[in-house]
Amino acid sequence: MLIAVLSGFIVACIVPLIFKLNRKVAGALLSILPLSLFIFYLQFLPNVLAGEKILTTFYWIPSLKINLNFMIDGLNLLFALIISGIGFVVYLYASAYLAKSEKIVPFYIYISIFMASMLGVVTCNNTLALFVFWELTSISSFLLIGFNHEQERSRYAALQSLLVTAGGGLALLASVIIIGQIAGTYEISQMSAFHSNLINNALYPSILILFLIGTFTKSAQFPFHFWLPNAMEAPTPVSAYLHSATMVKAGVFLMIKFLPILGGTELWMWLLGGFGGWTMLMASTMALKQTDLKRLLAYSTVSVLGTLTMLIGLGGEKAISAMIIYLFAHSLYKGALFLTAGIIDHETGTRDIRNISGLRKYLPITALIGVLAALSGMGIIPFIGFIGKEMLYETALLSGQYSTLFITISVISAVNIFAVMAYSGILPFFGEYKSPSEHVHEAPFQMTSGPVAFALLGLVSGLFAGSTVDGLTNKALQSIFPSASHHLALFHGFNLPLLLSALTIVVGLIFVLNRKSLVEFIEKIRIPEYFFPSKWYDYIFNGTLSFAEIQTKFLQNGHLRYYIFTILALFILLVGGSFFGFNTSGSILNAFAISIERSIAGIDIYDISMLITVLIASVFALLSQGRLSAIASMGIVGALISLIYIIYGAPDLAMTQLSIETLSVILFVLVLYKLPRFFTYSKLKTRIRDLVIALAFGSIFTMIIIFVSAYGKFDTGLSEYFAQTSYLIGHGKNIVNVILVDFRGFDTMGEITVLSIAAVGVYSLLRLRKQGGEQ
Amino acid sequence: MEFVLAIIVGILATSAFYLMLRRSLVKVILGMVFLGNAVNLTIFSVARVTKGLAAFIPENASTLEGTYADPLPQALILTAIVIGFGTQAFAIALFRKAFQKVGDDDLDKMNSTDIMCNEDIPGDK
Numbered sequence: 001m002l003i004a005v006l007s008g009f010i011v012a013c014i015v016p017l018i019f020k021l022n023r024k025v026a027g028a029l030l031s032i033l034p035l036s037l038f039i040f041y042l043q044f045l046p047n048v049l050a051g052e053k054i055l056t057t058f059y060w061i062p063s064l065k066i067n068l069n070f071m072i073d074g075l076n077l078l079f080a081l082i083i084s085g086i087g088f089v090v091y092l093y094a095s096a097y098l099a100k101s102e103k104i105v106p107f108y109i110y111i112s113i114f115m116a117s118m119l120g121v122v123t124c125n126n127t128l129a130l131f132v133f134w135e136l137t138s139i140s141s142f143l144l145i146g147f148n149h150e151q152e153r154s155r156y157a158a159l160q161s162l163l164v165t166a167g168g169g170l171a172l173l174a175s176v177i178i179i180g181q182i183a184g185t186y187e188i189s190q191m192s193a194f195h196s197n198l199i200n201n202a203l204y205p206s207i208l209i210l211f212l213i214g215t216f217t218k219s220a221q222f223p224f225h226f227w228l229p230n231a232m233e234a235p236t237p238v239s240a241y242l243h244s245a246t247m248v249k250a251g252v253f254l255m256i257k258f259l260p261i262l263g264g265t266e267l268w269m270w271l272l273g274g275f276g277g278w279t280m281l282m283a284s285t286m287a288l289k290q291t292d293l294k295r296l297l298a299y300s301t302v303s304v305l306g307t308l309t310m311l312i313g314l315g316g317e318k319a320i321s322a323m324i325i326y327l328f329a330h331s332l333y334k335g336a337l338f339l340t341a342g343i344i345d346h347e348t349g350t351r352d353i354r355n356i357s358g359l360r361k362y363l364p365i366t367a368l369i370g371v372l373a374a375l376s377g378m379g380i381i382p383f384i385g386f387i388g389k390e391m392l393y394e395t396a397l398l399s400g401q402y403s404t405l406f407i408t409i410s411v412i413s414a415v416n417i418f419a420v421m422a423y424s425g426i427l428p429f430f431g432e433y434k435s436p437s438e439h440v441h442e443a444p445f446q447m448t449s450g451p452v453a454f455a456l457l458g459l460v461s462g463l464f465a466g467s468t469v470d471g472l473t474n475k476a477l478q479s480i481f482p483s484a485s486h487h488l489a490l491f492h493g494f495n496l497p498l499l500l501s502a503l504t505i506v507v508g509l510i511f512v513l514n515r516k517s518l519v520e521f522i523e524k525i526r527i528p529e530y531f532f533p534s535k536w537y538d539y540i541f542n543g544t545l546s547f548a549e550i551q552t553k554f555l556q557n558g559h560l561r562y563y564i565f566t567i568l569a570l571f572i573l574l575v576g577g578s579f580f581g582f583n584t585s586g587s588i589l590n591a592f593a594i595s596i597e598r599s600i601a602g603i604d605i606y607d608i609s610m611l612i613t614v615l616i617a618s619v620f621a622l623l624s625q626g627r628l629s630a631i632a633s634m635g636i637v638g639a640l641i642s643l644i645y646i647i648y649g650a651p652d653l654a655m656t657q658l659s660i661e662t663l664s665v666i667l668f669v670l671v672l673y674k675l676p677r678f679f680t681y682s683k684l685k686t687r688i689r690d691l692v693i694a695l696a697f698g699s700i701f702t703m704i705i706i707f708v709s710a711y712g713k714f715d716t717g718l719s720e721y722f723a724q725t726s727y728l729i730g731h732g733k734n735i736v737n738v739i740l741v742d743f744r745g746f747d748t749m750g751e752i753t754v755l756s757i758a759a760v761g762v763y764s765l766l767r768l769r770k771q772g773g774e775q
Numbered sequence: 776m777e778f779v780l781a782i783i784v785g786i787l788a789t790s791a792f793y794l795m796l797r798r799s800l801v802k803v804i805l806g807m808v809f810l811g812n813a814v815n816l817t818i819f820s821v822a823r824v825t826k827g828l829a830a831f832i833p834e835n836a837s838t839l840e841g842t843y844a845d846p847l848p849q850a851l852i853l854t855a856i857v858i859g860f861g862t863q864a865f866a867i868a869l870f871r872k873a874f875q876k877v878g879d880d881d882l883d884k885m886n887s888t889d890i891m892c893n894e895d896i897p898g899d900k
Contacts, residue, residue: 559882559883560803560882561795561796561797561798561882564792564795564796565796568792595777595778595781596778598777598778599776599777599778599779600778602776602826603776603778603779607776607779608779610779610783611779611782611783614783614786614787615786618786618787618789618790618809619790621790621794621805621809622790622793622794627801630801630802630805631805634805634808634809637787637809637812638808638812641812641815641816644780644783644816644819645819647826647827648776648819648824648825648826648827648844649825649826649827649828649829649830649843649844650819650829650844650849650852651829652849652853653819653849653852653853653856656853656856656857657856660856660857660859660860663860664808664860664863664864667863667864667867668867671867671868671870671871672801675801675874675880681797681798681799681881681883682797682798690792690793690796690797691789691793693792693796694788694789694790694791694792694793694796695789697788697789697792698784698785698786698787698788698789698790698792699785699789701781701784701785701788701813701817702781702782702784702785702788703781704817704821705777705780705781705784705817705820705821706777706778706781708821709777709778709781709820709821712821714822714823716823716845718847719823719845719846719847722846722847723830723832723838723839723840723843723846724838724839725838726832726839726846727832727836727837727838728837728838733831733832733833733834734830734831734832735830735831735832735839735846736830736846736849736850736853739846739847739850740850740853740854744850747854748854751854751857751858754858754861755857755858755861757861758861758862758864758865759861759864761865761868762864762865762868765865765868765869765871765872766868766871
């Protein structure tokens with residue numbers, strides 16, 4: 001099963017190769033991948049129908065409990081079949097749809113990565129590994145939305161979807177980690193045992209909200225819904241696959257999966273029921289006024305996702321069984337409608353429903369698909385969509401004290417969806433022929449066969465619901481409620497849901513026939529811009545950018561001295577501040593006293609004269625106007641330091657220091673002797689400020705040494721080891737030398753390397769000058 | 776003894792950062808040299824400091840006993856001095872190059888990638 005999931009990633013790597021070999025059949029060849037995956041998952045069907053759960057284990061990072069464990073139960077299998085099945089159709093469809101596009105290779109790479117990740121999401125049993133797949137779907141979705149990256153709108157939509165969904169993914173990660181901490185396991189199949197621990201935990205509200213941020217962003221629930229209509233910038237096969245049938249359902253999938261783990265509380269019901277219901281109502285209303293085929297479908301997808309979320313919120317066996325059927329029906333008819341929209345776009349060059357009508361004359365097969373799919377979406381008997389809608393009504397009617405509210409919004413949304421389905425699947429094909437393009441002809445076999453299958457499947461599964469989808473959907477239901485079962489039937493007798501269905505159709509027909517006045521009516525509803533979550537996104541996005549800009553201007557101002565200034569100020573604040581908090585073993589004054597007392601006996605005339613000379617030379621270096629005199633002062637300071645090394649028993653250091661200092665002075669003089677005197681750039685006030693800062697820094701250095709010498713405990717172990725062994729092991733009597741060339745010989749080698757690099761750098765800089773001179 | 780060293784380090788560090796806060800690039804490089812010396816001396820003085828007792832093993836002995844200057848920080852400082860020189864030499868060469876391009880050692884004229892190269896761009900004054 002691991003290989004099945006990973007196969008998409010592997011195929012993604014060899015896509016360019018396949019296209020190099022034979023461009024014509026490459027697309028068809030690649031469609032074998034989803035087809036074989038479909039067959040692979042299908043072979044689990046008998047076991048699953050027998051009530052088995054198949055679990056495979058692969059230890060990835062066991063110490064962190066991150067394992068690639070996969071599980072197949074009814075629900076997972078249903079999703080895996082939807083993903084690989086629709087995947088097959090989309091692969092085939094795209095081979096014709098993008099046949100002339102130069103970007104067909106990246107398309108297949110991205111979509112293979114997506115399919116693999118999506119299969120990972122729906123079969124993975126480990127929440128941490130699931131998170132990895134989850135974010136991979138966001139990334140591949142980002143790549144696919146930004147497919148036409150020359151267009152700014154595509155880039156904007158791609159970035160928006162990535163920020164929203166991947167950001168939500170991080171919230172999800174936080175929540176699965178907390179769940180893992182409480183339950184002690186990251187395996188989904190073991191978590192439901194900890195249901196009561198989780199919902200009674202004080203952290204429960206934050207777990208749930210983080211979890212829902214993750215799933216709501218992915219499944220485009222209010223207030224995160226806005227990215228989905230914008231994602232329609234992607235090529236149509238992508239919209240059909242990712243943004244209606246699979247990826248956006250990942251959030252819904254996870255919510256059903258976690259219903260036995262986090263659900264069953266008031267908070268769960270209100271958050272999911274409330275946001276889901278509102279999303280359903282709002283999106284279906286907004287869909288009515290769209291004129292772009294794909295945006296029509298996108299808003300109706302958001303609305304359906306809202307319905308699914310609401311049903312999960314209502315919980316209960318009936319609600320989940322309704323939800324599964326509704327989801328299955330939607331994947332079929334929405335996939336088909338998107339692919340039809342793609343054909344219309346491909347053949348007529350437009351997706352604006354005001355510019356097309358009567359297309360059935362030239363696109364008979366497409367028209368058939370559109371009509372069949374739309375009828376299923378409208379919930380007309382005998383399509384599977386009808387059963388889904390009946391079950392939705394039934395659940396809403398049974399939802400307790402607020403059933404009036406839920407049934408009202410369900411019916412209104414269903415009416416809206418009814419109209420939207422007609423606008424997108426039926427109206428373009430009827431009436432007087434109208435098309436902006438003159439060469440409209442039926443799409444090739446690769447593009448029509450898949451949607452035809454979807455449309456017919458919607459009809460067949462509706463007509464023979466009891467004998468076709470009943471089995472697997474029952475098992476899917478049972479993976480949430482082990483003892484539940486449902487019996488699908490097309491006709492439930494004359495009851496309230498049937499009456500409501502009739503009402504839906506009647507009002508829906510009125511909407512369809514009066515599209516113009518309806519749109520005018522909706523357009524009249526004016527809502528201030530700042531109420532739209534998409535505007536909030538823009539505000540936050542632009543706000544972050546401006547904040548970054550201000551902060552960058554402040555910190556990265558391009559003036560070296562301000563950088564140094566910032567570093568110094570921070571150092572003084574932190575290190576200097578810690579001295580004043582140093583009360584445990586002694587105060588600053590105490591340290592001074594100890595240090596002076598210890599040192600006073602050893603101080604002689606050399607020390608005093610050195611101190612005074614260093615002071616004079618440094619002050620001279622600071623104030624000098626001439627470059628040469630400043631360099632000379634620097635040389636004096638260097639020479640004095642080598643004197644210090646001599647006095648304090650470090651002859652090697654003294655030698656090195658003296659020769660290096662001499663070399664430095666020579667180098668400086670060689671480069672600088674021609675230059676004019678220093679020019680005073682800064683004002684007196686600035687110089688005083690700098691002096692104060694520098695003095696504070698210097699004092700901190702002094703204080704550090706005094707503190708260390710007063711209180712520090714010196715570990716001489718290593719030095720003693722060197723003193724003992726330098727002759728016996730290293731065969732040298734000068735211990736410092738032996739350390740350098742023997743004990744720490746590798747350090748010295750590193751040092752030599754640094755010097756060589758510096759030498760190369762200096763040499764090339766000087767060469768560069770010569771060439772510059774020649775020009 | 777440490778006290779005197781501490782004061783000297785303080786003077787050097789103060790000069791180093793005062794110089795590094797200047798606008799003249801030459802002064803900044805001078806500041807780096809000062810800072811290098813200050814840091815080396817700091818390492819030197821936080822170890823065991825003795826006067827006149829170098830870490831040499833006597834002629835007729837095979838190990839060093841008693842009081843002696845700590846050899847370990849000395850070895851580290853020796854490396855630091857040499858590397859410091861490498862950096863310094865590179866900085867000076869870089870300065871020379873920059874001065875030729877900009878014609879000035881004012882850092883404020885070097886904080887853009889193109890104004891300094893005006894003469895290189897045809898049609899740009």
